[in-house]
Amino acid sequence: MAVRNRPRATRLLVVTLVAISLAVITLDYRGGQDGPLAGLGRATLSIVVPMQRAVVTVTRPVGNFFSGLAHLPSLARRNQQLEDEVRSLQAVAASREFTRQQYEDLFGVLQLKTSLDPQSVAALVTGNGVSNFEWSVTIDKGSEAGIAENMPVVTGTADGAMLVGRVTTVSSNAATVQLLIDRNFAVAGVLSGSRANGIVTGQGDEDLQMGQIEKGTTIAGNESVFTQGYCVANLPGLYPPGLLIGQVSRTVPAGSDIEERVSVRPAADFATLEFVLVLKARTDCT
Amino acid sequence: MIRRTVSVVVVILSALLLQSTVFSQVRLLGVKPELMYLVTIVVAILEGPQEGAIVGFAGGMAQDFMLNEPGKGITALTLTLLGYTMGLARQYIVSPSPLLPTALVAAGTAAGTAFYQLVATLLGQLDEPLGYAIKVSLLTAVYGAVLTPILYPLLRRLFEGSRPQRVVRY
Numbered sequence: 435m436a437v438r439n440r441p442r443a444t445r446l447l448v449v450t451l452v453a454i455s456l457a458v459i460t461l462d463y464r465g466g467q468d469g470p471l472a473g474l475g476r477a478t479l480s481i482v483v484p485m486q487r488a489v490v491t492v493t494r495p496v497g498n499f500f501s502g503l504a505h506l507p508s509l510a511r512r513n514q515q516l517e518d519e520v521r522s523l524q525a526v527a528a529s530r531e532f533t534r535q536q537y538e539d540l541f542g543v544l545q546l547k548t549s550l551d552p553q554s555v556a557a558l559v560t561g562n563g564v565s566n567f568e569w570s571v572t573i574d575k576g577s578e579a580g581i582a583e584n585m586p587v588v589t590g591t592a593d594g595a596m597l598v599g600r601v602t603t604v605s606s607n608a609a610t611v612q613l614l615i616d617r618n619f620a621v622a623g624v625l626s627g628s629r630a631n632g633i634v635t636g637q638g639d640e641d642l643q644m645g646q647i648e649k650g651t652t653i654a655g656n657e658s659v660f661t662q663g664y665c666v667a668n669l670p671g672l673y674p675p676g677l678l679i680g681q682v683s684r685t686v687p688a689g690s691d692i693e694e695r696v697s698v699r700p701a702a703d704f705a706t707l708e709f710v711l712v713l714k715a716r717t718d719c720t
Numbered sequence: 721m722i723r724r725t726v727s728v729v730v731v732i733l734s735a736l737l738l739q740s741t742v743f744s745q746v747r748l749l750g751v752k753p754e755l756m757y758l759v760t761i762v763v764a765i766l767e768g769p770q771e772g773a774i775v776g777f778a779g780g781m782a783q784d785f786m787l788n789e790p791g792k793g794i795t796a797l798t799l800t801l802l803g804y805t806m807g808l809a810r811q812y813i814v815s816p817s818p819l820l821p822t823a824l825v826a827a828g829t830a831a832g833t834a835f836y837q838l839v840a841t842l843l844g845q846l847d848e849p850l851g852y853a854i855k856v857s858l859l860t861a862v863y864g865a866v867l868t869p870i871l872y873p874l875l876r877r878l879f880e881g882s883r884p885q886r887v888v889r890y
Contacts, residue, residue, distance in 0.1 A: 567840070
C-alpha cells in the first residue's frame with residue numbers, strides 16, 4: 435500500500451515545490467530590487483562572498499592555468515597582433531610625444547580639473563556570476579566600505595583607468611558589479627579622434643557596440659572610446675568622463691540612415707580581472 | 721537523515737562556489753557549465769524523482785538567490801521539474817550502458833536550459849538573441865556530458881554512502 439502511494443506523494447510534493455517557485459517568481463516580480471526577496475538576496479551575498487574569497491585564494495592559479503589552455507589559440511593570435519601593434523606604435527611614438535607635450539600645456543592653461551576623484555575603494559574580485567545570461571562579478575567590499583549602488587567600477591594602471599562596470603547590489607561586506615559586457619549595460623561614450631558621441635552597449639562575449647553616432651562621421655580603426663560626462667537638470671551622469679572603454683574594432687551596418695555603428699573591443703580584460711577600484715565620488719556639474 | 725541533508729547542502733554549496741570561481745574562468749566557447757543541472761540530474765538518476773525534485777528545488781533556490789537578479793524562482797522551478805522528470809525517465813530506461821548517465825545529463829541540461837530561457841523570456845527577464853540561446857543550450861549540454869564521467873562516481877559514492885541503512889533483525 436505504501437509503495438502504491440509513493441508516486442502520489444511525490445506528485446504532491448512536486449506540485450507544492452512548483453507552487454512555491456511560482457510564488458517566489460511573483461513576489462520577486464512585484465517587489466523588484468526593493469522587495470523582501472531582494473533583501474534576502476543581499477544577505478545571501480554577504481554569506482557567499484567570504485566563502486568565494488577562500489575558494490578563489492586556493493583555486494585562482496588552477497583556473498588561470500585551464501583558462502590559459504582554453505585560450506591558447508587565441509593567445510597565439512593575440513601575441514602576433516600585439517607584436518605588430520608594438521612595431522607600428524614605435525614608429526609613431528616620437529610624433530605622439532610632441533602632441534602629448536602640447537596637450538599638457540593646454541591642460542595647464544585651461545585649468546581643467548581632473549575627472550577622476552581620488553576617493554575610491556580597492557576591492558578583490560571573489561567570483562563571477564553563475565548564470566550564462568548575466569555578466570557580473572562579486573567583490574569583497576560593500577556598504578561598510580562606503581560602496582553604494584550605481585557607483586562606477588574601474589581597473590587599470592597609473593597610465594589610465596579602464597571602465598569595468600557599475601555596482602548593482604550592495605550588502606554590508608560585498609557587492610555585485612554588472613560588467614560593461616553585460617547585455618543590459620549602456621554608457622555614453624565619445625570617440626577619441628572624431629569626438630563623436632554615441633551609446634556603448636554590452637553584447638555578452640562579443641565586442642561592445644557603439645551606436646547613435648552621427649551619420650557621416652569618419653571613424654578610424656583602433657580609435658579609442660572613452661566615457662562621456664554629461665549633466666541633465668544639474669544631475670551628473672553615472673560615469674565620470676575620460677574612462678577608457680575600449681578601441682574600435684570594426685564598423686557595423688547600422689540598419690538605419692540616421693546613425694553610424696561600430697564594434698568596440700573592451701579595454702579591460704574580464705577573464706583575468708582580479709582587483710578593481712570603486713569610484714565613490716560623483717562628477718560635479720558645476 | 722542528518723548525514724544525507726548535510727551531504728545535499730555540501731554538494732549544492734560546492735557546485736555554486738565552483739561554478740562562480742573556477743568554472744567561470746574555464747569556459748567552453750564562452751559558455752559556463754551548469755553544475756546545478758548536473759547535480760540535479762545525477763541525484764534524480766541515483767535516488768529517483770522525489771529526491772531529484774527536492775535537490776533541484778533547493779539548488780535552484782540557492783542559485784537564484786546567489787544571482788540576486790530579478791527572476792528569482794525561475795531556476796528553482798526549472799530544476800524541480802527537471803529533477804522529477806529525469807527521475808521518472810530513469811525508472812523506465814533499463815539500459816546497462818555506462819554512458820547512460822552522460823547521455824541523460826546532456827539531454828536533461830539541454831532541455832532544462834531551453835525551458836529556463838523560455839520561462840525567463842516570457843516573464844521579460846531575458847532578452848537574448850535566438851542564436852545565443854541555442855548556443856548556450858547545446859554547449860552546456862556538451863560541457864555537462866564532459867564533466868559527468870568525473871563527477872558522477874563522486875556523487876554516487878557520496879549519496880550511496882549517506883543512504884539510510886535498513887536494519888533487519890531475525
